[in-house]
Amino acid sequence: MTPERWQQIDHLFHSVLARPLSDRTEFLKQACRDDEFLRSEVESLIESHEQSDSFIDKPAEDLAAELLNVSQTRLRPGQVLGHYVISSLLGVGGMGEVYLARDEKLGRPIAIKLLPTEFTNHQDRVRRFELEARAASALNHPNIVTIYEIGQSDSSHFIATEFIDGQTLRQHMASLDSSGIDIGQLLDIAIQVGSALAAAHSAGIVHRDIKPENIMLRGDGFVKVLDFGLAKLALEQTAEVPDESVSLSMVSTNAGVVMGTVRYMSPEQAKGFEVDSRTDVWSLGVVIYEMVTGRAPFQGETPNETITKILGKKPPLLSRFSEVPEELERIVAKTLRRDREHRYQLAGDLVTDLKRLKRDIETEEGMARTSSARHRRVRNVGVNKKRSDLATAHVSAFPTVRLEVQQSTASNEYLRKISNNKKAAVLVLAALLVAGGFGLYRLARRNRASVAPTIPFQAIELLRLTNSGRVNDSAISPDGKYVAYVVESGGKQSIWLRQIANSSNTQMVPPADTQFYGGTFSRNGNELYYIAKEINNSIGVLYRVPVMGGSPLKLIHDVDGPVTLSPDEKQLAFVRGSSTGERALMIANADGSDERKLASRMGYEAFSFGGPAWSPDGKSIVCGAAYTEENRRFLTVVGVDIGDGSVTSLTSHRWKAIGRISWLQDGKGIVFTAADLGSGSTSQLWYMGFPTRQAYRISRDLQDYHGASLTSDAKTLVTKQTQTLSSLWIAPNNDADRATEILSFKEDSDYGYSYYYRTRFSWMPDGQIMYASIINGIPSIWVMSATGAGNRQLNNDAGESTFPSVTPDSRYIVFLSDRSGFSNVWRMDLDGGNQKPLTTGEDESWAWQSPDSRWVVYHRGKQGKRTLWRVSIDGGEPEQLTDYPSVSPVVSPDGNWIVCYYRLETKAPWRLGILPFNGGPPVKSFEVPPGVSFQSLVRWTPDGSALAYIVSRDGVSNIWTQPLDGGPARQITNFKSDHIFWFEWSADGRQLGVSRGAITSDVVMIRR
């Protein structure tokens, strides 16, 4: 077969798959014409695909397991070990085989654990293990398993312990049905495990391997923790280097850990650091989390991915899976703090909190009892019934007394409520598909050892400094003592100062209707430079404020990007844009005087606003800069000479976005945030060394980072981390209170502006919904029914396809695609075929159709100025509608008017204007209502009598309407949380679809 033939088959195969089932045969027939071979090839492949059940979907792991297993255990029933007679095999784990045996002397059943021989090669280590295990056992704690003997028979070491008649927590969880675990039982288990740990810790013993397999639930309700000290023995014995240096993590030394328990590892364990009692607190937190949600908080496809998540990701809230008391959410969050200094320091404190919560739930029950005795009885009958069903069916380990005591109305409520994944949406588009996770944050050294530079932050500790999710900008002082950050709340922004040593936060600049960004500390850390841009005004003003209190001093008017200070701090530099499309790298004295232009670039070759960095030797400034080559735009890092303003490209690496840059004070490299070219790539941390000028990605994870600010010792950096959750809701008959969620997306980044365009969905005339999704790695266009069923992909092409809508006459889909290198308006047939660009400009977006299906209105950017245009649905020469800055046009239902954001002068505040469909100046003009963010959707209500828009207050958006006749504005939805990204009425105007969700951004501190 020729390669061309093969490609043809491949291509057609995917084209057919993209079609709805019913159209495939016809489509294939058309596509193949009389090429019978091609048709039968593709047909048989499609048939094979349809039957693909689980064919090779799972890695060859079961085979490998079979391959590597032995079929025999080491002891057989009847075999004698000392004065014990083996009865049966109870189980096998990473730490050895466990048998039920009989103590012939005392005539009682016992359990025998046979240790793997490689654990027991060193006598002295076995002795130390014995000491520790015995010490734990000697505590005589009711929740710690009692050890009778640690002995040796032939070459086998064994541990004889009390026999626990029950099941492991793992088995118990596996036996639960979808109603999940009862909160009372959950708390009871957690409290008992915590008590065991507290007792052991006070005797200086750390368990190191708390997991559901090591927690036994006995029939009478007692919980027993197994295997104290064993994890340490395993760790020591399998390490083949004499010293346990930090470079050897547990992953590399203990196969058993790799195989089974990565999920319960604490960050310090994963990094191979010395562990202490707080590691057990973390692992217990993981176990609690799993009891609530049915899944471990950090769970990757591979152990590597799991570890990446442990080191870098905050797990989803418990409340995403189940209804839980807020207090439990808080407790679990406190056990899972990445920095152990911020965790519960003592297991005892955790137990105290758990006990208090349990008591509160019981008190609630008591109150319910006194207030309504009759109800209580009725309910309790229900409780008992339900409970006894459960007990016989599943919870044989917990049938009796303790449960009777625990029973409470409140806990019974939770019994019903805690059910795994009950809230899960119809379809969760897993971020896993787009997400990487190779690197464990442990990036790289250069190949040639002789010139290997030290890349900072290879092994890092990541600490979240804020949890509000509403942080916009962050900077760290050169001495690492302070972090300044911007918080958005109630539509206002304020600047805060955090003292790292004592975690205190002080407000530096009070809340204002202003956007603050570009925070930059002076080298002594006493002053902070920042830029303030009033909402709806695009002129940035540079201020300087004393960190320890004082009034901000206005320095320079019209500053667009963050500033950077010269090494002697006598000068500063920044990027200033102008309406001509010019972006200049400006230099001024530190007091704002003597401004001058050092270098200037235009349009698609402009400097980035991300934030330049002045080199420590004072001779140059590095900055992001755009280039255009063969119609493809990209950014790279350039150096600008202070002497003559000449610009040199520093690396051949290309990015699609470059954020703020920071120098290492020794001048050996820069750290910055940037997003690689290619759809779907997130903004990550990068390092570029000098003189090699090689760029390396430092972070390789699922998050999105913006802006790098470094301390002078280059040991700590702060950056902003962003996550987005969004979902689509449909409200029938316009009754927003009855909105239901039909689809949810989770993304660990906001993808900058493109995210915004991808949140657009649209109703099709037949009532289906069309939307853009990145489930396959590249934003492409999908269709589903209004119940969320029948999702299918329509197109699958290079480049991002976004912003889809269907012409009212149902002939075409209009969408945006950047496959030419620039964003243009495209159209295709309803089945995804016949794709055709309608425009060929440089930067076009926001495609809106006229109700007669004849025109598409859009805005087009040229040299930084965006104006409105329209193009016929059949293509042809576009017509310009406005010559003043105007964006986001929406056509009225009667087709006579367009509403858009506009301003008549560059840098004047944006307003809303209504202009005739044929173009010209606005005939009606409004202020942008408070709480409406620039460029967010403003559209007509279905009857055309009012404008509808999104008002966001304190992180919560709702839709409001403003009648055009001047009547009062009215709120038409009543959501209590989350942002609204997009909304649209169905063609008949009777259903309202809303895409909403949360974008959270927090400051993270990364230490190496």
Added chain:
Amino acid sequence: MTPSSNEVTQLLVAWSNGDSSARDSLMPLVHDELRRLAHRYMGRERGNHTLQTSALVNEAYLRLIDQKDVHWQNRAHFFGIAARIMRRILVDYARKKGFAKRGGDLQPVALDEAMIVSPERAAEVVALDDALNCLAKLDHRKSQIIELRFFGGLSIEETAEVLGVSAGTVMRDWTFAKAWLRREITNQNHDN
């Protein structure tokens, strides 16, 4: 870390830099380590634990490679090699069990005599290996994707990283290659 870690690291770096002979020297070293590790697991792991191929490969990597001297791309190369080796080990094993249609000679395998793999499973793997060889001739990348995913236990993203293509491409190729392989194997069975 094993005594040969320096050597292995250098070979890996050399290979990543384009020295293809280094790859040939690297193969047996990684192969031996994987077998050695597999052996070690045998004493410990039993049926109620699922052994993860990727975990095995990962541990081999951590043991063999001196982390501070390599680049993440080297790591990707290593995973590529390891997947290839896992394929060999597993397919050899399946063939040698004597259940395979071809090449079965009832010899015990080196790893362990007491292993049990169902005849169906062994035959499946051998058939897959044959079909994969055919696929490699038509479309090398697609065969690599199957190898990395199925035998190496790599995720879509990791596979994309190893091959230097986008995750979307891996998804596309994976879908096609699976359909193709399934068809080939089914046809083979009918032919016989």
